[in-house]
Amino acid sequence: MVRVRFAPSPTGNLHIGGGRTALFNWLYAQAKGGKFVLRIEDTDQVRSKQEFVDEILFSLKWLGFNWDEVEFQSKRFELYREQAQKLLSSGKAYEEKTDKGTAIIYKVTPQTIKINDLIRGEIVFDSSTIKDQVLIKSDGTPTYNFACVVDDAAMQITHVIRGDDHISNTPKQIMLYQAMGFALPEFAHLPLIMGTEGRLSKRTGATAISDYRKMGYLAPALVNYLLLLSWSPGENREVIDIQEAVKLFDIKDVNKTAAAFDLKKLDWMNNQYLKKEDPEKLADLLIPLLKEKNYIQENNIDRNYLLSLIKLFRERLTRLNDFPDWADFFFLEEIVIDPKAQEKFLSKDLSKEFRLFLQRLEALKEFNLENIEEAFRKLVQELNLETKALIHPIRVALTGKTVGPGLFEVIYYLGLARTKKRLEKFIK
RNA sequence: GUCCCCAUCGUCUAGCCUGGUCUAGGACAAGAGCUUUUCAAGCUCUCGACACCGGUUCAAAUCCGGUUGGGGACACCA
Numbered sequence: 119m120v121r122v123r124f125a126p127s128p129t130g131n132l133h134i135g136g137g138r139t140a141l142f143n144w145l146y147a148q149a150k151g152g153k154f155v156l157r158i159e160d161t162d163q164v165r166s167k168q169e170f171v172d173e174i175l176f177s178l179k180w181l182g183f184n185w186d187e188v189e190f191q192s193k194r195f196e197l198y199r200e201q202a203q204k205l206l207s208s209g210k211a212y213e214e215k216t217d218k219g220t221a222i223i224y225k226v227t228p229q230t231i232k233i234n235d236l237i238r239g240e241i242v243f244d245s246s247t248i249k250d251q252v253l254i255k256s257d258g259t260p261t262y263n264f265a266c267v268v269d270d271a272a273m274q275i276t277h278v279i280r281g282d283d284h285i286s287n288t289p290k291q292i293m294l295y296q297a298m299g300f301a302l303p304e305f306a307h308l309p310l311i312m313g314t315e316g317r318l319s320k321r322t323g324a325t326a327i328s329d330y331r332k333m334g335y336l337a338p339a340l341v342n343y344l345l346l347l348s349w350s351p352g353e354n355r356e357v358i359d360i361q362e363a364v365k366l367f368d369i370k371d372v373n374k375t376a377a378a379f380d381l382k383k384l385d386w387m388n389n390q391y392l393k394k395e396d397p398e399k400l401a402d403l404l405i406p407l408l409k410e411k412n413y414i415q416e417n418n419i420d421r422n423y424l425l426s427l428i429k430l431f432r433e434r435l436t437r438l439n440d441f442p443d444w445a446d447f448f449f450l451e452e453i454v455i456d457p458k459a460q461e462k463f464l465s466k467d468l469s470k471e472f473r474l475f476l477q478r479l480e481a482l483k484e485f486n487l488e489n490i491e492e493a494f495r496k497l498v499q500e501l502n503l504e505t506k507a508l509i510h511p512i513r514v515a516l517t518g519k520t521v522g523p524g525l526f527e528v529i530y531y532l533g534l535a536r537t538k539k540r541l542e543k544f545i546k
Numbered sequence: 547g548u549c550c551c552c553a554u555c556g557u558c559u560a561g562c563c564u565g566g567u568c569u570a571g572g573a574c575a576a577g578a579g580c581u582u583u584u585c586a587a588g589c590u591c592u593c594g595a596c597a598c599c600g601g602u603u604c605a606a607a608u609c610c611g612g613u614u615g616g617g618g619a620c621a622c623c624a
Contacts, residue, residue: 127624159624214622221622238551247549247620255622262624285550286619307551310617314557343558346573350559354572373559376617380557383574389587434587444586509583521585 120152122277123270124178124185127159128170131326132177134379135281135311135318138344142308142372143279144183145345148364155273156185159266160192161259177327180337182360189273191265198260201268201298202253210297211253219256224264224294226250231289236277236306237372243289251290267291271300279306279369282376306369309348309376318379334407334437335384339391343384347377357390385436392435397428404428404441411442413449426531430523447517448531453540455518463511463520469545471501471508472515476538485534491526516540 122143126136147154156178160166178185202222205211211224226245233241253264260268266287270278285307295302312318330340341360351358351366358366392400401424408414414424427445435441447453478493479485498505513525516532529537 125624129624162623165623216622218622223622241550243550249620252622257622259622261622266624281618282551283618287624289550309552312617346558348558352560354560356558356573375552375559377559378557380574383558386574393587432587434585436586440586504582506583513584519584523584523587525583 120147120150120277121155121273121275122147122152122279123155123157123273123275124183125157125159125266125269125280126174127162128167128174129162129165130170131328132174133326134344136174137177137181137327137340138311138347139279139281139308140178140181140183141341141344142349142369145364145367146277146279146369149367152276153186154183155275156188157269157273158188158190158192159262160190161195161262161265163192163259166192173326173328177331180331181327181341182337187273189269191260191269194265194269194272195259197272198265198268199254199258202260202264205253205297214256216256219258221252221256222254224251224253224297226293229293231292233285233288233292233305236304236369238307238374241285241288245289245293248290248293251294253294263287263290264294267294267298267300270303271295271298275303277304277306279308282307282310306372308372309374311347312376312378314378314380334439335388336391336395336438339388340384342391343387347379348373348375357387389434389436392438393433395432397425397432400428400432400438401425403438407439407442408449411446411449413442413446423531430527430531444519444522447519453516453518455514456520459514459518459520463514464544466511467546468508468511471497471503472512472541472545474501475508475512476541479529479534479537485530487526487530490529494526511544512541515544 124136124140124143126132126140132140144154146152156175158171158174160171202211205224206213206222211222214221214223226248229245231243231245233243235241251263252261254260269275288305288307292302310318327340331337338360342356342358345358345360345363346356349367349372351363401421404424405414405419408424409416427448428441431441431445435444442449475494475497478497479490482489482493494508495505498508501508509525510520513522513528514520516525516528516537522528532540
């Protein structure tokens with residue numbers, strides 16, 4: 119039975135790198151029909167915070183990585199001390215007294231340590247480059263490398279899948295497995311994620327997973343993007359359902375090269391998911407955002423109307439949060455008109471044209487898309503105008519913007535009353 | 547400084563293991579155009595890479611060595 123673990127430390131939020139590590143562990147467990155175990159590494163009592171635990175768990179759930187078991191290292195101190203005592207009794211470790219207390223330290227013996235990495239193949243280390251390792255600090259708490267080994271063994275972890283930055287920890291841990299007589303798990307070191315300009319920075323992706331949620335990215339889109347960073351389903355496929363990926367995934371196919379996090383491509387990916395996502399689901403996600411802006415109120419949500427608007431904008435949205443910004447004129451009584459747009463399209467007096475257009479709209483037997491368009495086209499022809507000479511000013515008058523959905527859809531969903539009110543503002 | 551990892555378009559990658567089908571394929575970005583109802587959508591096209599040197603071989607992006615470059619680790623942090 120395959121058992122993998124994701125072992126975050128609650129000294130900060132779950133960020134992109136952690137999310138990606140969680141993804142590959144989860145994916146491997148799914149692909150092998152194994153268990154995905156969560157271990158909260160909260161041995162640092164000072165820096166570990168409950169709010170970070172909550173945030174990490176929330177983000178993992180949001181990404182869709184449900185765990186089968188969860189353990190907290192802070193509840194296992196007894197186990198670490200026992201194991202350290204054993205190493206002490208067998209002479210493999212020694213004590214060192216400082217003014218703060220007594221530490222237990224593992225004595226490194228001369229040897230060659232080989233890692234058989236599932237992704238990179240064999241990596242060889244000489245123990246002479248490794249210092250004696252502190253197991254239990256003088257304050258009585260375990261060090262990372264020690265607690266990690268004791269737990270991975272106790273929790274019967276079969277595959278340790280983690281970031282590249284742990285490669286140099288692995289020989290230290292292997293020595294400890296051997297010293298305690300534990301069976302070695304398999305190791306796989308994932309390449310690191312870099313920023314576009316070198317290191318992964320706040321700007322380029324070190325931000326918390328929850329920030330991406332707040333920015334309006336869809337979880338499946340983010341997961342899909344992360345998946346593509348160092349793995350490919352082949353056949354030039356990029357947009358891939360996670361369940362499909364589970365079927366195709368093989369840890370051996372993971373790249374060895376560090377990948378740069380590219381927000382532009384994430385944006386593109388998000389749009390791919392946005393446009394195929396069920397409008398009902400988008401409505402559920404959008405309603406809180408619209409409430410926040412006071413665009414809609416709890417008691418009078420016209421869901422069907424909202425659904426129509428979502429369909430109107432869905433194709434061109436990059437992030438969910440674009441919707442409240444781009445569609446604001448459907449919710450605001452008093453729209454905000456972009457000064458530049460007004461200057462460009464409404465500085466000329468179009469009273470006559472607007473008045474005539476309104477008359478035609480009011481005379482319509484039925485206020486529907488087809489009739490609106492027909493009325494408009496006829497009028498333009500009669501006035502001997504270019505379509506765009508009238509369409510752009512009307513769009514700006516109705517929406518305040520130069521870009522947006524097709525004008526006839528805008529008029530139709532705005533309704534005659536609001537269309538009239540907004541056009542009349544520009545009739546002298 | 548020491549140890550370790552990595553190396554295909556600006557970016558993510560396919561190809562590499564099992565050399566020839568690769569004058570290296572796709573995607574994002576960028577640029578040009580079309581769509582004359584805008585673009586933030588769609589379509590078309592263009593630009594653009596095997597880091598370098600040497601070796602093996604009839605043949606190297608692919609195998610080997612070195613150089614250079616990038617990254618990571620060297621805590622009583624995790």
